[in-house]
Amino acid sequence: MRISEPVRNSGASDRLGRFVLAPVAAVVAVLLVLPGGSLLPTVRPWLGLSIPVLLLPALLRRSRPALLATALPLAAWLAIFGGHLLPDRDAASDLVVVQHNVSDENPDPAGTVRTLVAAGPDLVALEEITPAAVPAYAAAFPAAYAHHTVHGTVALWSRHPLIEAAPLDIRPLGLGDDWNRGLRAVAHTPYGDIAVYVAHLSSVRPGPTGLDTTRRDDSARKLGAALAAERHERVILLGDLNATIADHGLEPVTAHLATDGSDFAFTFPASLPIARIDQVLARSLTVTSVRTLPRTGSDHLPIVARLTV
Structure with a gap:
């Protein structure tokens, strides 16, 4: 049958x-x-x-x-x-930099610094570093990072001498002088002088019509104008830009600088990262890789980037 x-x-x-x-x-x-x-x-x-x-x-x-x-x-x-x-590759590098929003509520500055310097960076940029926490961070950095500058809530530690260190005004319209989240310095490196920017753009907030990016975009335009006027050919920008590289709000910045896009390197939120809003970009240097570092006491993950001259 x-x-x-x-x-x-x-x-x-x-x-x-x-x-x-x-x-x-x-x-x-x-x-x-x-x-x-x-x-x-x-x-x-x-x-x-x-x-x-x-x-x-x-x-x-x-x-x-x-x-x-x-x-x-x-x-x-x-x-x-x-x-x-694609499998991770051994990226060439002349300079190594670390970017981290350390959080103004970070309970362990010393442990955070240990995690950051373990990557062997030449430059370390920090955001949300409060005035009260500056001494703890300064004490935690090894003697190799003898050069540093702090302006408002952003800071830069360096193995190389820093000159021309000054605040960078990227305040969105309507905010007062106490909003200071940008700096510019020139690092005197073995490869010549490099202008280094550290920036923390305004956060994106939910609004009645969706995400409100007005203040962040205003900060990005002012940062872009500063980059356009930069007289040094070599430039590095490190910061919490509160945006992915593909975000159109960053076009005033990405018109002048570029980064490596071969790695996701999601940084926020640290407990379950879904996007990279912490960035390292450069001009007349090539960012060859970006990866995350282990979690610290922050709600962001740190990133380390390698650059070639």
């Missing part, structure tokens, strides 16, 4: 693929390539998680329309972020 195989409902599979899975895949593909404000560039890497969710039912139901449609977001994601999947 011959037992017949059950007949597959290919029509239902095609309907699911054509009218549900395929449109969703197309939307994901559009979101991956669509220019966005602040929110979309932040979540864009995570859109890749939707691809296996779409691919699995398409495979199980053997839906050709769904499989073809899922190839679109897959190709878009790989084109944008595929380099992040």
